[in-house]
Amino acid sequence: MREADQPKLTLTNFDVLVAATRIPLSAEAKAAESREIGKRIYGLLGLRYEQSGEVYERLGLTNLARTLLFAVMTTALALAICYPIAYKVALATPAHRVVWLMLGLIIPYAIAELMRIYAWTTIIDNRGVLNSLLIWTGILTEPIQFARMPGTVFVVIAYTYVLFMVFPMLNVMSTLDRNQIEAARDLGASPWRVHRRVVIPHAKPGIAVGCIATFMLAAGAFSVPRIISRGLQAEWFSQTIYNKFFESETSNVGAAYSFAYTLVCFLIVGLFMWIMQTRLKDFARVQ
Amino acid sequence: MTSQRLLNLYTWAFLAFMFAPLLLMIVASVNDTSPPSVTEWHGVTGKWYAFAWMPDEALRADAVLRTIDRDRFFGCFGNSLKVASGVVPLALLLGLAGAVMLTRWQSRANGLLWWVLLSPMLAPGIVLGLSALVFWGRIGVDAGLFTIIAAQLTFVAGYPMLILMARLQRQPVELEEAAMDLGASPLRIFLRITLPFLAPALVSAGVIAFLASMENYNTTMFAKGGACTFATEIGAMARNPNGHPPVINAVGTVIILLTFAAALGHTLLRRRERA
Numbered sequence: 001m002r003e004a005d006q007p008k009l010t011l012t013n014f015d016v017l018v019a020a021t022r023i024p025l026s027a028e029a030k031a032a033e034s035r036e037i038g039k040r041i042y043g044l045l046g047l048r049y050e051q052s053g054e055v056y057e058r059l060g061l062t063n064l065a066r067t068l069l070f071a072v073m074t075t076a077l078a079l080a081i082c083y084p085i086a087y088k089v090a091l092a093t094p095a096h097r098v099v100w101l102m103l104g105l106i107i108p109y110a111i112a113e114l115m116r117i118y119a120w121t122t123i124i125d126n127r128g129v130l131n132s133l134l135i136w137t138g139i140l141t142e143p144i145q146f147a148r149m150p151g152t153v154f155v156v157i158a159y160t161y162v163l164f165m166v167f168p169m170l171n172v173m174s175t176l177d178r179n180q181i182e183a184a185r186d187l188g189a190s191p192w193r194v195h196r197r198v199v200i201p202h203a204k205p206g207i208a209v210g211c212i213a214t215f216m217l218a219a220g221a222f223s224v225p226r227i228i229s230r231g232l233q234a235e236w237f238s239q240t241i242y243n244k245f246f247e248s249e250t251s252n253v254g255a256a257y258s259f260a261y262t263l264v265c266f267l268i269v270g271l272f273m274w275i276m277q278t279r280l281k282d283f284a285r286v287q
Numbered sequence: 288m289t290s291q292r293l294l295n296l297y298t299w300a301f302l303a304f305m306f307a308p309l310l311l312m313i314v315a316s317v318n319d320t321s322p323p324s325v326t327e328w329h330g331v332t333g334k335w336y337a338f339a340w341m342p343d344e345a346l347r348a349d350a351v352l353r354t355i356d357r358d359r360f361f362g363c364f365g366n367s368l369k370v371a372s373g374v375v376p377l378a379l380l381l382g383l384a385g386a387v388m389l390t391r392w393q394s395r396a397n398g399l400l401w402w403v404l405l406s407p408m409l410a411p412g413i414v415l416g417l418s419a420l421v422f423w424g425r426i427g428v429d430a431g432l433f434t435i436i437a438a439q440l441t442f443v444a445g446y447p448m449l450i451l452m453a454r455l456q457r458q459p460v461e462l463e464e465a466a467m468d469l470g471a472s473p474l475r476i477f478l479r480i481t482l483p484f485l486a487p488a489l490v491s492a493g494v495i496a497f498l499a500s501m502e503n504y505n506t507t508m509f510a511k512g513g514a515c516t517f518a519t520e521i522g523a524m525a526r527n528p529n530g531h532p533p534v535i536n537a538v539g540t541v542i543i544l545l546t547f548a549a550a551l552g553h554t555l556l557r558r559r560e561r562a
Contacts, residue, residue: 081301088298092291099554101298108305110546112502114521115539118531119308122315122323129311132326162305191290212409220411222505223522238413242509245417255421258414269409280401283408283449 013256017060020049030055060240064261067237068268070150071218078158078214079207082165086206087199089166090173091181109163117227120156124228148232157224161217165210172206173199205282212269212278219265237261309543316536321351323533335537351532360520360534366432367501367517373436374443374500375493381440382447382492383485389448390455408445415441416509430512438510443499447492454488455481 033039033055042048045065048057089101108116123129124146131143146152158165176199184194200207225236235243241261244254273279315323319332334341338352339361346352385404389397407415419438420430428434458481466476504518511519521538524531 081304084294084297085301088294092294099558103550103554104302104305107543107546107550108309110498110550111309111539111542112504112518112521114502114504114518115312115535115542116308118323118521118535119312119539121531122311122325123308125322125324127324127326129325159304159308216409216411220413220505222413222508227522238411238505241413241417245509251421255417258411258417262410262414265411266406266409280398280405283405 013252014260016250016253017064017257017260020056020058023055023057060257063235063240064237064264066234068219068264070154070236071215071221074154074157074218075211075215077154078162078165078218079211081158082162082169082210083207086166086169086173086203087195090170091176091178091199105163105166113160114223114227116160117156117224120159120228124152145232147228147230150233153225153228153233153236156228157218157221158214160224161214164213164217168209168213169203169206173203176202204276205278208273208276208278209283212272215272216265216269219261309539312536313540313543316533316540318533321532323531323536335533336541338534338537352534355532355534359515363515363520364517366515370432370435370439370507370516371497371500373432374439375496377436377440378444378496378500379447379489379493381444382449382451382496383489385444385448386451386455387481390452404448405445407441410442412442412503412505413509416506419510420512430510431514434510434512435507435514435516438506439500439503442506443496443503446495446499447489450492450495451485451488454485458484 039048042057042062042065048055048062050056085105089098089105093101121128125131126143126145126147128146130146131140134140135143180198181194184198189197220238221236222238222242225233225239237257241254241257244250244257311325312323314325316335317331317333318324318327319329319334320327334349334352338346338355338357341352346357389400389404416438419434419441423434423437424430462480463476466480467473471479502518504522507516508519508522515523521531521535524535
């Protein structure tokens with residue numbers, strides 16, 4: 001077939017995403033890695049396999065899977081941090097004091113996203129506040145390298161996008177009649193039961209919208225992993241896409257990566273909305 | 288009551304979590320060392336602030352400040368304002384149109400319309416930037432401030448839309464119907480009834496769109512081409528192996544103080560109005 005006759009559309013750019021790469025490993029390293037729980041899960045998912053003694057890994061897909069998992073964990077962390085605050089502001093504070101709490105929520109948001117992230121570097125550096133404090137009190141002798149821990153990125157993302165989680169929940173919760181909580185308490189419900197049976201069912205659309213917004217922001221996060229990890233951690237998928245586009249001349253592959261990523265994210269959000277029985281209209285209700 | 292006390296304790300801890308990084312940033316902005324630190328104290332200095340106005344000779348004499356291109360730094364800040372001045376009015380217009388359409392126009396296509404109008408907010412920010420870059424590149428527009436505006440507009444327009452929609456849903460339809468019965472044209476109804484009703488929401492939507500445009504990094508980074516904005520410029524400093532210069536802390540401190548003053552003023556004013 002002559003070149004001009006060939007079809008112009010091709011899926012080869014997507015092949016790069018699913019392609020397997022041989023991982024050169026010594027026998028000891030292989031044995032050590034095969035015990036790691038993360039590598040085992042990759043094996044179960046078919047993202048890592050052995051062929052005639054050599055280990056292969058689908059690096060594009062493992063990167064994708066890891067980033068999505070990280071985004072989910074970040075969302076869960078943000079939900080855990082924000083739920084009590086949303087409850088506190090919406091339902092457990094006298095109206096005249098709500099103003100101050102709202103100020104506390106809004107002011108950190110007003111400075112640029114990057115500033116919020118830079119502010120954290122002062123804390124988590126090897127000679128930063130946390131390490132200095134821990135060494136000064138004698139708990140540690142060597143600094144913890146927070147920049148190498150994925151958890152640090154989770155915390156900073158949660159911090160950076162706190163408002164997107166708090167406000168949807170807060171707005172829905174504040175429509176709940178406080179008398180319902182009082183009534184439940186009078187009838188002898190424990191605080192835990194009040195939340196499970198009264199507050200959470202009412203706030204469900206807000207919780208769903210907050211989770212979706214945070215998940216999408218975490219999945220698309222580029223600044224936080226880049227600045228916090230300073231290249232000391234595995235790349236997030238957004239960084240991979242950036243590198244495909246701008247650091248190497250493979251923009252077609254980059255486009256395939258970002259299209260696949262968007263599709264997967266939409267699927268996850270759609271599934272989540274189906275499970276939580278959220279409709280898109282809830283996005284307008286909770287603002 | 289113990290659970291109440293626990294919640295109060297948690298609230299204080301949360302506020303500490305929110306404000307500690309900002310306080311440290313402010314403290315580090317007057318410390319005479321780079322990268323910014325609060326643990327190694329080298330004495331109080333105002334030079335990270337004076338960077339904005341000090342003469343060129345003094346600038347060249349300082350080992351840290353000399354590495355920053357001041358004209359570029361403020362040029363990029365100006366670019367950010369330019370981008371925001373394009374994004375905010377367009378986002379308000381688009382958001383208003385979308386909000387009116389989704390609340391007033393009932394049809395079977397509504398569900399689809401919801402998806403179309405909200406999907407940019409549900410897509411990863413990096414993808415929005417990339418698609419703007421690729422799309423406008425194909426048409427023949429070089430990446431620059433225009434592609435940044437186009438990319439930011441795709442998701443920023445969603446915020447005004449949601450805010451305006453929430454307010455529109457609370458507007459009694461009877462008012463418009465009464466005006467229509469009295470013979471007012473649709474345009475007149477919109478200008479005399481709907482728009483004044485939306486005014487406060489338009490203001491807050493404008494503020495939010497402005498903040499979102501100014502601070503956006505993830506989308507802008509992909510659409511910027513050779514141009515720069517304030518966010519991408521301070522982001523580029525992260526690549527500095529010695530860490531970012533405390534000038535960033537100084538700028539952040541100024542923004543925090545301005546915001547604090549504005550928020551406090553707004554709150555006190557509203558309180559006086561109510562009292």
